Amino acid sequence: MSRIWSRSAARAAVAAMTTMIAITIATIGTMIIAASGIIATIAITTTITTTRMVSHRSADNHKGRWQRDRETFTNDNHKGRRYAVQCQDGIKRDPPS
Known part of the structure; x- marks a missing residue:
């Protein structure tokens, strides 16, 4: 057992x-x-x-010309910054002042 x-x-x-x-x-x-x-x-x-x-x-590099120009003159963070803009004819120019 x-x-x-x-x-x-x-x-x-x-x-x-x-x-x-x-x-x-x-x-x-x-x-x-x-x-x-x-x-x-x-x-x-x-x-x-x-x-x-x-x-x-790097977003600035991909933005369109007019958006960049608008930021240059309206956004306080970008005040005074100028971008050389690649125009349609391939020549880089400063944005209109």
Whole structure:
């Protein structure tokens, strides 16, 4: 009787240990996935921020002629700044004053 009891107790102990190991592995896996998600989020945010900063800085190069001229004379941040404008004939000229 005691032998049968000890066998079932051993089986229960093995099952409990196996369950604990499985839970531990699942927890570690979840932590790895969560960490990689956080790292990916940080990387994406950094990329977007950097791209916006760079594109904002170089936005003047992509603006049309009249938009640039308008900014030159209306925007306080750009006051006094003059842009050489690429005209349709390919010659760079200063905007009208």
